Amino acid sequence: MPAAPSPARQRADARRNHARILAVAEREVAAHGAGASLERIARVAGVGSATVRRHFPTRRALLEAVSRTRIDALCARARELTDETANGRNARDALLEWLGEVVAYCAAARGLAPALALDGAEPETARAPHENACSSALEEAGAPLLRRATRAGAVAADVTMPDLITLIVGIALATEHHADPAARAHRLFGLAVAGLSPER
The missing domain is CATH 1.10.357 (Tetracycline Repressor; domain 2)
Structure with a gap:
């Protein structure tokens, strides 16, 4: 059974995911406004919808970050x-x-x-x-x-x-x-x- 990633590795991955999601969200909101699809943001960012929700629990949280x-x-x-x-x-x-x-x-x-x-x-x-x-x-x-x-x-x-x-x-x-x-x-x-x- 492979060892679980170290906490430091997990934090680095989370930071990269956050930055990638935010960069995609900025482009999507610029193109489609506040109603930009969270599912599309997740897909383009290469993460699951649950990952987007973990970083930005609500649409408001995402818009505030953008x-x-x-x-x-x-x-x-x-x-x-x-x-x-x-x-x-x-x-x-x-x-x-x-x-x-x-x-x-x-x-x-x-x-x-x-x-x-x-x-x-x-x-x-x-x-x-x-x-x-x-x-x-x-x-x-x-x-x-x-x-x-x-x-x-x-x-x-x-x-x-x-x-x-x-x-x-x-x-x-x-x-x-x-x-x-x-x-x-x-x-x-x-x-x-x-x-x-x-x-x-």
Whole structure:
């Protein structure tokens, strides 16, 4: 009877499988959106469906992993713009620039808006819901920008960061199948911005 692989070998195999599944998932989500077939991802990655499920127990977990690099970049950008407002930049302009970049990412990267939109428990995990990590990360990163704009009187006091992320997700999902989703999303966001400022 052959000896079982060592724990170190098992960990290395698991890391390789994870990287391979994620690389295939990124391509499949880019091509087919959030509904990309998990079975096809497993087949192309050369692993079983159970292996995909072991690494990514839910579709949301997979979409979050696929979107992580973009989310990290947007969070870093929010911190840069917050620093700029501390050095005198107009707080409303900084907030709107960042939100515009989130809109652009969502319109260009299929799977990002659904990753932000998915919430609560999925059917297969109804007993163990978890927070939306992508949305939470953006809300936390953007909150200082919103606070500064609100304190400056440039944004209505009752506007919250979850409101703004939800608005962006709605725009991105509504324009996903438009002939020019980026342009349409940008236009709708511009229309929505007119309602952000408090009445004078």
